[in-house]
Amino acid sequence: DGTAFVPAVVIGTGYGAAVSALRLGEAGVRTVMLEMGQLWNQPGPDGNVFAGMLKPDKRSSWFKNRTEAPLGSFLWLDLANRDIDPYAGVLDRVNFDQMSVYVGRGVGGGSLVNGGMAVAPKRSYFEEVLPRVDSAEMYDRYFPRANSMLRVNHIDNGWFESTEWYKFARVSRDQAQKAGLGTVHVPNVYDFDHMRREAAGEAPRSALAGEVIYGNNHGKQSLDKTYLAAALGTGKVTIETLHQARTIRQQKDGTYLLTVEQRDADGRLLATKEISCRHLFLGAGSLGSTELLLRARETGTLPNLSSEIGAGWGPNGNIMTARANHVWNPTGANQSSIPALGIDDWDNPQNPVFAEIAPMPAGLETWVSLYLAITKNPERGTFAYDAATDRAALRWTRDQNTPAVNAAKSLFDRINRANTTMYRYDLFGKQVKAFSDDFTYHPLGGCVLGRATDDYGRVKGYKNLYVTDGSLIPGSIGVNPFVTITALAERNIERVIRQDVTAP
Ligand code: FDA
Numbered sequence: 001d002g003t004a005f006v007p008a009v010v011i012g013t014g015y016g017a018a019v020s021a022l023r024l025g026e027a028g029v030r031t032v033m034l035e036m037g038q039l040w041n042q043p044g045p046d047g048n049v050f051a052g053m054l055k056p057d058k059r060s061s062w063f064k065n066r067t068e069a070p071l072g073s074f075l076w077l078d079l080a081n082r083d084i085d086p087y088a089g090v091l092d093r094v095n096f097d098q099m100s101v102y103v104g105r106g107v108g109g110g111s112l113v114n115g116g117m118a119v120a121p122k123r124s125y126f127e128e129v130l131p132r133v134d135s136a137e138m139y140d141r142y143f144p145r146a147n148s149m150l151r152v153n154h155i156d157n158g159w160f161e162s163t164e165w166y167k168f169a170r171v172s173r174d175q176a177q178k179a180g181l182g183t184v185h186v187p188n189v190y191d192f193d194h195m196r197r198e199a200a201g202e203a204p205r206s207a208l209a210g211e212v213i214y215g216n217n218h219g220k221q222s223l224d225k226t227y228l229a230a231a232l233g234t235g236k237v238t239i240e241t242l243h244q245a246r247t248i249r250q251q252k253d254g255t256y257l258l259t260v261e262q263r264d265a266d267g268r269l270l271a272t273k274e275i276s277c278r279h280l281f282l283g284a285g286s287l288g289s290t291e292l293l294l295r296a297r298e299t300g301t302l303p304n305l306s307s308e309i310g311a312g313w314g315p316n317g318n319i320m321t322a323r324a325n326h327v328w329n330p331t332g333a334n335q336s337s338i339p340a341l342g343i344d345d346w347d348n349p350q351n352p353v354f355a356e357i358a359p360m361p362a363g364l365e366t367w368v369s370l371y372l373a374i375t376k377n378p379e380r381g382t383f384a385y386d387a388a389t390d391r392a393a394l395r396w397t398r399d400q401n402t403p404a405v406n407a408a409k410s411l412f413d414r415i416n417r418a419n420t421t422m423y424r425y426d427l428f429g430k431q432v433k434a435f436s437d438d439f440t441y442h443p444l445g446g447c448v449l450g451r452a453t454d455d456y457g458r459v460k461g462y463k464n465l466y467v468t469d470g471s472l473i474p475g476s477i478g479v480n481p482f483v484t485i486t487a488l489a490e491r492n493i494e495r496v497i498r499q500d501v502t503a504p
Pocket of ligand 1: 013034035036103104105107110114116118119243244245283284286288289292468470480482485
């Protein structure tokens with residue numbers, strides 16, 4: 001009847017998906033990965049795979065008429081964005097009513113567009129967020145495994161202290177110190193040796209050419225170079241690109257039947273396919289996996305899903321802010337696009353904040369210090385299925401971000417007072433605004449571990465159905481999330497393969 005059967009299907013190719021596919025392949029299980037985005041390995045007309053940051057073209061964005069950069073303005077002028085043709089580009093901004101969410105699209109998911117910051121959470125906070133997960137096991141086994149597989153590396157301190165490319169970070173560190181605040185180096189998956197060779201003129205420039213959110217042409221060890229390459233290397237895993245999973249139903253024999261739309265890169269529908277499988281792993285990210293399950297519950301194709309599907313979503317307390325420095329305190333025209341230092345005030349009992357010192361790689365002196373603050377915001381959003389659009393709509397209001405803004409403000413007010421400096425009000429769109437409170441890079445939750453699933457990501461109400469990605473984490477993890485997503489996926493898949501997949 002035209003339906004292909006495979007033992008295991010993994011939806012998505014981000015962190016959770018990539019971990020699951022590799023371990024399934026190693027266990028000898030034939031596995032198909034479905035990815036709605038493209039494989040990014042073909043150079044465009046300019047000889048590069050990815051578009052540059054300053055003159056983005058259609059490769060930059062997922063079906064938009066104009067790019068939607070997070071720092072959309074300078075002196076309230078929209079200098080960063082360009083009109084483009086709708087195309088299966090690498091960065092998506094999903095615009096809900098009062099919150100926008102940036103996500104990666106393509107083989108590697110978020111790893112293609114993210115800043116590569118590879119941070120394990122403070123153990124005490126991990127235990128607070130996921131109290132039913134054995135933290136000793138995580139910190140002894142799965143975090144180290146994730147770091148080594150992801151090829152996390154550390155910047156050489158001597159180079160960091162001397163290179164012009166991190167002057168912006170040293171300036172912010174000095175100002176934080178004046179306010180009594182400490183900083184820490186932030187590990188990364190960008191190859192810092194490559195970056196040093198870029199600086200020395202011995203390697204093609206990527207981080208030192210402002211590349212990051214629309215893809216790095218060099219230097220970044222994204223998932224296609226790590227987990228996914230290893231998964232394909234097992235000989236058991238294949239990846240179908242420009243294939244979007246739309247519906248999931250369970251058949252009488254317990255297997256799952258998916259409908260999948262295949263499109264070309266301009267969005268034209270090429271085929272609607274049916275694929276069936278015994279084990280189904282959802283790694284489509286917090287938005288993607290939650291939407292698939294919510295649609296299945298609300299349209300009755302998986303009616304036994306719990307009411308917890310769609311609940312417990314949060315933006316990881318993301319707030320961006322910027323400060324204006326005095327003219328005698330320039331931050332440098334040359335800035336690496338890869339952050340390497342964070343202000344660590346997480347142990348502050350009133351307002352815990354971990355604030356990464358972000359670059360503003362404009363190619364000219366801006367006197368701007370930019371930050372991505374991660375705060376502890378207890379507010380949570382909920383997804384609701386909207387039948388008219390067949391989409392999951394996020395119920396989250398702007399004022400739910402007030403606790404996060406207040407926490408960021410309390411830290412940066414201290415820094416401004418100690419340095420007699422001010423905020424910049426012109427960088428986050430047309431309004432006069434010092435804090436971006438309307439977008440996140442870190443969507444978390446929607447299918448929370450231990451609530452929508454059991455303690456290993458097995459979806460409640462169904463057998464052989466799993467969630468493997470950021471939707472398991474209940475809205476906050478206190479640091480950039482991908483190392484936690486990876487480590488948790490490693491922990492869960494080990495158990496699932498042993499007990500559900502390969503057990504006699
Ligand atoms: P992820 O979102 O990575 O992957 C999901 C994949 O599924 C995507 O490829 C998507 O196209 C695909 N998909 C979705 N629905 C589908 C469907 N129905 N059918 C088929 N495919 C489907 N984190 C961090 O730790 N350090 C950092 O420095 C940064 N920086 C950063 C910058 C920017 C610009 C962004 C957008 C994000 C970050 N992040 C980050 C966040 C990090 O990238 C994010 O947390 C992870 O990528 C989430 O991993 P998941 O496995 O949950 O899904």
